Amino acid sequence: MAAPALQQPSFLLANLKVDSTTKPFLQRCQELVKVIDDYPAKELHLIFPWLVESVFGSLDGVIMGWNLQFLQARSNEYNIVMDFLDPSGPMMKLVYKLQAEEYKYEIPVSFLPGPVKASIQEGVLPDCPLFHNKLQFPLSGLQTLSLALNPFEYYMFIFASSLITPKNYPLGQHVSSLDNAYFVLVDTYLKYFLPTEGSVPPSPFADNRGSVSPPAPRAPSVPFAGYGIHSTSLLKRHISHQPSVTADPAAQEIWRSEALLQVFVEIWLHHYSLEMYQKLQSPQVKLALLHYRLSMSSMPCQPLTPPGSGTLDTYQVLLPFHPLPPGLLEETFTPTEEHVLVVRLLVKHLHAFSCSLKPEQVCSSPSAHSSPLEEFKRVVVQRFVQQKLYVFLQHCFGHWPLDASFRAVLETWLSYIQPWRYTGENTNPQTDQNKGVPEKWGLFVQENLLMYTKLFQGFLNRVVRIDLVNVKNALMVFRVAKVFAQPNLSEMIQKGEQLFLEPEHVLHHRQHRVFLTPSHGGSFLSARQSVVTDGVFRVKSHVYGLEGQDCQYKQMFGTELRGAVLKLIQIIAQARQTAKRISDHSAEVAANNSFMSWFGMGSPDLNYTFNGGEVDDTGECVKKTHEFLERSLDYLCQIFRLNAGQLSQLMATLGSGQDDGNSRQLPDCVQGENGLILTDLGRMQIINGLRRFEIEYQGDPELQPIRSYENAVLVRLFFKISSLVNERFGGHMEVLCSRQDFLGRLGRHYLASPEVMADGRQRSPETRRTAERNRRPRLSLRTLASYRTLLMLLFLYLFGVLFSFGPISSTLLILTGGFLYGLFITLFGDKLKSQ
Numbered sequence: 001m002a003a004p005a006l007q008q009p010s011f012l013l014a015n016l017k018v019d020s021t022t023k024p025f026l027q028r029c030q031e032l033v034k035v036i037d038d039y040p041a042k043e044l045h046l047i048f049p050w051l052v053e054s055v056f057g058s059l060d061g062v063i064m065g066w067n068l069q070f071l072q073a074r075s076n077e078y079n080i081v082m083d084f085l086d087p088s089g090p091m092m093k094l095v096y097k098l099q100a101e102e103y104k105y106e107i108p109v110s111f112l113p114g115p116v117k118a119s120i121q122e123g124v125l126p127d128c129p130l131f132h133n134k135l136q137f138p139l140s141g142l143q144t145l146s147l148a149l150n151p152f153e154y155y156m157f158i159f160a161s162s163l164i165t166p167k168n169y170p171l172g173q174h175v176s177s178l179d180n181a182y183f184v185l186v187d188t189y190l191k192y193f194l195p196t197e198g199s200v201p202p203s204p205f206a207d208n209r210g211s212v213s214p215p216a217p218r219a220p221s222v223p224f225a226g227y228g229i230h231s232t233s234l235l236k237r238h239i240s241h242q243p244s245v246t247a248d249p250a251a252q253e254i255w256r257s258e259a260l261l262q263v264f265v266e267i268w269l270h271h272y273s274l275e276m277y278q279k280l281q282s283p284q285v286k287l288a289l290l291h292y293r294l295s296m297s298s299m300p301c302q303p304l305t306p307p308g309s310g311t312l313d314t315y316q317v318l319l320p321f322h323p324l325p326p327g328l329l330e331e332t333f334t335p336t337e338e339h340v341l342v343v344r345l346l347v348k349h350l351h352a353f354s355c356s357l358k359p360e361q362v363c364s365s366p367s368a369h370s371s372p373l374e375e376f377k378r379v380v381v382q383r384f385v386q387q388k389l390y391v392f393l394q395h396c397f398g399h400w401p402l403d404a405s406f407r408a409v410l411e412t413w414l415s416y417i418q419p420w421r422y423t424g425e426n427t428n429p430q431t432d433q434n435k436g437v438p439e440k441w442g443l444f445v446q447e448n449l450l451m452y453t454k455l456f457q458g459f460l461n462r463v464v465r466i467d468l469v470n471v472k473n474a475l476m477v478f479r480v481a482k483v484f485a486q487p488n489l490s491e492m493i494q495k496g497e498q499l500f501l502e503p504e505h506v507l508h509h510r511q512h513r514v515f516l517t518p519s520h521g522g523s524f525l526s527a528r529q530s531v532v533t534d535g536v537f538r539v540k541s542h543v544y545g546l547e548g549q550d551c552q553y554k555q556m557f558g559t560e561l562r563g564a565v566l567k568l569i570q571i572i573a574q575a576r577q578t579a580k581r582i583s584d585h586s587a588e589v590a591a592n593n594s595f596m597s598w599f600g601m602g603s604p605d606l607n608y609t610f611n612g613g614e615v616d617d618t619g620e621c622v623k624k625t626h627e628f629l630e631r632s633l634d635y636l637c638q639i640f641r642l643n644a645g646q647l648s649q650l651m652a653t654l655g656s657g658q659d660d661g662n663s664r665q666l667p668d669c670v671q672g673e674n675g676l677i678l679t680d681l682g683r684m685q686i687i688n689g690l691r692r693f694e695i696e697y698q699g700d701p702e703l704q705p706i707r708s709y710e711n712a713v714l715v716r717l718f719f720k721i722s723s724l725v726n727e728r729f730g731g732h733m734e735v736l737c738s739r740q741d742f743l744g745r746l747g748r749h750y751l752a753s754p755e756v757m758a759d760g761r762q763r764s765p766e767t768r769r770t771a772e773r774n775r776r777p778r779l780s781l782r783t784l785a786s787y788r789t790l791l792m793l794l795f796l797y798l799f800g801v802l803f804s805f806g807p808i809s810s811t812l813l814i815l816t817g818g819f820l821y822g823l824f825i826t827l828f829g830d831k832l833k834s835q
Contacts (some may be wrong), residue, residue: 001545010046012039020054029080033090041101043183048098049105052155055085056162059111064167067707068182069338073741081181087192088201089154091155096203098151105154106136106146113270129580130262153259157184163339168382182308186342193257194380196424208661229410237263252370268343269388290803335396337408343392344412347385351415351422354381367771381419383446390415390451390546404472405672410459414483417451419444436487445492446539448499450546452493453556454476456484467687468575469582471621477572481635490557490639497555499539559765566642566826569633578630582783583622702780714785726778746826751777 012035019028032051036044057065071078085091116126125131149157223736256479264467335343354377393416396409415421420441445452459480466473484490554561586810637647666681667682668691678686685691702719706712726733737748783789793814800810 010043013047013050016047017050025077026080029084033084033424036090036094041097041103044094045098045101045103048094048103048151049154051094052158056090056158057160057165057167059107059158059165061165061167065162066181067107068185071181073179073184078181082184082188085185087189093204095151095155095537099203103151104148105151106148107154107157109147112147113266116270128262128266130259130266152256153263153508156189156260156263157267160263164267164335167647174648175475183338183342183345187345187349189260190346190353193260194353196352200369201252203256225535234625239764254376257373257376263381264346265384265388268339268346334399335392337405340396340408340412343389344408344415347412347416348391348422350381350385351419352424353377355419355423359608382663386451387447387546391502393451393455394458397462402462404470406462407472407476410479411475413455414479415449417448418483437489437492439488442492442495443491443538446496446499446535447542448492449496449539449542453497453554454547455557456480457554457561460561460568464564464568464571465684465687468572468629469578469625470627471625474575474579474625474632478628478632478635480631481639485638494557496539497557499536500543500553501555504537560802562640565636566650569636569642569647572629572633572636573651576626576633579622579625579629583626586622647730666693702778702782706788710785711783711785711787711790715782717810718781718785722781723780730776732780733779737777742826747777748820749822749826751779767826 016032016035019031023031035047053063053065055066056068057063065080068081071081083089109117111117112120116128117130119126120131120135125135129154131147134149136146136148194527357377358373393409393413396406400406400409420437463473463477468477469475543551547553633647636642666676667685668679669676669682670679671677682691702722706715733747733751737751739747796814797807797810800806800813807815
């Protein structure tokens with residue numbers, strides 16, 4: 001795939017390729033360590049692309065690599081791989097050795113994420129500094145463009161791409177996302193290059209010749225159009241990003257940290273359509289917000305100060321946000337559960353990295369001298385992650401299957417909107433829940449308002465379509481409700497919405513200004529700006545930047561969404577009642593599951609089940625479901641301030657709408673040619689356990705599976721006997737049962753199928769052909785194969801022995817008693833039913 005810019009024969013590479021197929025893994029790694037230590041960079045330069053692809057796999061998925069996603073800690077090769085790929089290990093030593101010589105390695109543009117690739121092919125260079133000054137222009141045209149990356153960027157690019165590259169893994173292999181080598185390596189690299197304590201260890205081969213500068217800061221002479229506005233020519237855009245000023249030497253401290261983060265974000269989160277990407281770069285919202293900002297800055301109470309120094313200038317454009325119209329997500333992009341879990345790991349570490357600033361560093365004035373790493377911590381979440389993570393989560397909320405695997409996406413979202421969990425303070429979770437969200441995080445909530453409100457609406461749209469009797473789904477509702485019920489959080493969200501909805505003409509008459517500094521309740525996760533910024537502009541720029549200036553914002557605490565929440569509360573209450581019925585039914589079945597049930601004394605109806613729960617949703621699972629739903633109701637009432645009277649009214653409405661108290665009615669159906677057909681309303685009723693079908697066996701009663709309370713040999717024997725009798729005398733049976741006199745009624749009692757004497761209950765739909773076949777009169781001897789019947793006959797014969805009756809006499813008495821019982825039911829059965 002990628003190769004050095006200069007190709008020449010290498011005997012070392014040829015030997016290593018041969019050894020990779022003939023020698024054991026441990027010996028190969030030991031020889032690679034020796035090669036890295038002994039050979040000069042000129043030789044190592046030729047084997048580097050092959051070695052990286054042999055470890056992580058090729059970009060097209062043909063080369064599998066070491067399959068790090070399947071390498072578990074219990075494997076013999078695990079420790080060898082981790083030592084070899086460690087940030088201080090031999091592989092990274094090779095990277096630094098090549099880095100010192102300024103070698104470049106090419107990545108074809110065709111392997112970049114979809115929007116980046118399409119944008120470059122359209123002649124527009126992406127805004128991300130990772131792509132600046134690195135395009136290689138071939139003579140054959142734009143279709144063969146490539147990026148020239150330094151060794152560190154190339155290594156991290158292949159490493160990150162291996163997570164999302166489709167590969168033909170062997171059948172039966174299951175990826176364990178939490179303890180495999182790849183997941184652990186991601187965590188290790190994040191902790192090493194984005195340290196929460198101390199600084200990034202220096203490169204052992206760094207010198208004046210080999211140090212790689214971070215993207216050059218934007219000079220004052222560089223026009224605003226060079227940052228985010230489409231250029232007419234790719235070449236012109238490429239030239240406009242050439243360094244025009246000398247990079248700050250202090251920025252060398254974190255260039256690897258920036259490069260690693262840019263690669264991870266671009267590869268893992270940057271997946272949407274070209275149309276979406278072009279609108280992300282659209283200047284309309286930027287120019288409108290710029291004009292608004294300039295009008296605000298013209299007020300006397302707003303001082304202006306020059307921008308800070310160092311690498312922060314690289315990203316200090318006037319407007320860091322881009323417009324993001326909804327509804328343009330790429331349909332073909334389907335992240336895996338492992339992909340989402342790695343993104344969550346990235347989010348959690350970035351919060352911890354940002355929160356590792358010391359209090360004196362947080363409260364220091366903008367003009368105070370601080371290291372590039374400290375400045376990087378202040379801007380890393382908002383400037384690098386927010387926009388692309390929002391698009392990523394929106395796509396997952398709209399396209400993820402409606403099953404329990406959505407928990408990975410849900411926890412990623414909840415991790416991002418709770419940065420206060422990663423401050424490093426050792427707090428009791430229960431105490432922290434009661435304590436509430438500290439006031440200083442109000443600024444973070446405002447700058448990420450859509451992460452709370454828009455994605456909460458997306459969650460509501462999902463949760464009303466899933467089975468809440470399932471304990472895993474109930475747990476997801478409980479998790480979201482618990483997070484949003486934290487004290488102060490709903491007030492912070494409401495304050496952000498109020499700022500967004502405030503009319504712009506009022507701002508010019510306001511005397512009180514909101515400062516974008518931590519000393520005024522701000523968050524150091526936000527952009528470290530020295531200018532005084534209005535809170536209204538901050539929220540509006542965030543919303544317009546992510547949704548577009550023409551977006552129709554729906555308030556989380558508005559009338560429309562409140563109605564959706566009330567509907568969800570009703571669904572939760574209904575699911576809770578269904579869970580209680582399942583629990584009660586399970587307890588009843590367990591009570592009847594005694595020794596005598598082996599003889600059929602218990603409930604023989606093993607087909608009867610409750611709809612709305614999975615097979616494992618019994619016992620403890622159902623109790624947990626009831627608990628999760630109960631607490632979710634309490635949390636939702638806290639969030640949306642529903643008092644006991646309103647909740648009681650909802651419950652009363654729910655109770656009056658229940659069907660016979662036990663869901664006896666069928667779900668909403670329409671009559672079709674072959675029976676009933678479910679409507680959309682009927683499907684919703686089944687999903688939420690509001691109504692159900694009586695699940696019964698409706699085929700030939702003689703062909704039901706053999707029960708545990710039946711003797712298999714006798715069932716098969718009596719089936720053959722009854723089949724022979726029915727085949728020979730079936731016509732006579734039909735004639736006898738069709739009579740309307742006493743003999744016809746007596747024949748129907750002994751010969752008719754159970755469906756003829758149905759109790760009138762509504763059952764699940766069946767075809768007319770099946771119903772007609774099952775209503776034909778027949779002789780059934782299967783009852784005699786039941787252990788219960790055999791036990792009763794045994795007792796009757798023993799009772800006959802006590803009165804000196806022989807077997808023949810006892811048999812005649814039993815048959816006579818059975819006939820008399822049938823005669824009595826035939827004569828007085830209708831009267832008994834009417835009474």
